[in-house]
Amino acid sequence: MKALIISDDxxxxxxxxxxxxxxxxxxxxxRWLLKAMDNIEEISPELVFVSSQxxxxxxxxxxxxxxxxxxxxxxKIILFQNEKMNExxxxxxxxxxxxxxxxxxxxxxxxxxxxxxxxxxxxxxEICDTSTESEEMITVESLLNEKFDDNEPSSNDSYLEQSxxxxxxxxxxxxxxxxxxxxxxxxxxxxxxxTKTIVTCKIKAYKNKKCTLTxxxxxxxxxxxxxxxxxxxxxxxxxxxxxxxxxxxxNDDNLVLEMESTDEE
Numbered sequence: 298m299k300a301l302i303i304s305d306d307x308x309x310x311x312x313x314x315x316x317x318x319x320x321x322x323x324x325x326x327x328r329w330l331l332k333a334m335d336n337i338e339e340i341s342p343e344l345v346f347v348s349s350q351x352x353x354x355x356x357x358x359x360x361x362x363x364x365x366x367x368x369x370x371x372x373k374i375i376l377f378q379n380e381k382m383n384e385x386x387x388x389x390x391x392x393x394x395x396x397x398x399x400x401x402x403x404x405x406x407x408x409x410x411x412x413x414x415x416x417x418x419x420x421x422x423e424i425c426d427t428s429t430e431s432e433e434m435i436t437v438e439s440l441l442n443e444k445f446d447d448n449e450p451s452s453n454d455s456y457l458e459q460s461x462x463x464x465x466x467x468x469x470x471x472x473x474x475x476x477x478x479x480x481x482x483x484x485x486x487x488x489x490x491x492t493k494t495i496v497t498c499k500i501k502a503y504k505n506k507k508c509t510l511t512x513x514x515x516x517x518x519x520x521x522x523x524x525x526x527x528x529x530x531x532x533x534x535x536x537x538x539x540x541x542x543x544x545x546x547x548n549d550d551n552l553v554l555e556m557e558s559t560d561e562e
Contacts, residue, residue, distance in 0.1 A: 304348035312402035349376040360393040409495035487530035
């Protein structure tokens, strides 16, 4: 599988090239966007990663060119943009079918990139190695087992129903802190449903399905409103991943979301 990287920033090139290589992509790097366009049909990449902030006009031309069917039959495009896009460009990115936008190439930016690639089925979801137990690895399942291992399901109720009931009971107990359901040190990544930009956050608190977050780049959520359903939301707990969906409740000093798990039990 081929990934075409278009950037003149050596830091971006080094980070994403190393990342794509680790995911078994063959990478082709161009510093000049127009030269990349000249060769894209021959390259026929499955993925184009372009630094849109370096080419504020030409990335749109490139996207139109790619989406016209030149190159691979279903080439995906991901943009790098560490500054907020204007509304016109955000709308254009949606119209052109951009798969997503990341705003950094650090740890959280590359986690966002992983989620985008998984969503587009360019890589398989990462599976945790369960052969060994780590004291630092905290998962929802292990925490539930620790809390409820003495409670066997009755003949009339499924294990899932009893577990959900116990969770609700525990959330009402003042002595039980929310992290047994969602660890406080977990991070959360979601796709802004308006701009399709990837947003990374740290979780400050979680109780009664309400999650309080510190957003790494608050400008990326300024346009969120309570009627925006966020369907692409993932909690990262070390090597464990859990999917959620939800709505914004407030966006003042912190972003507060009401969320529920979408993982199949």
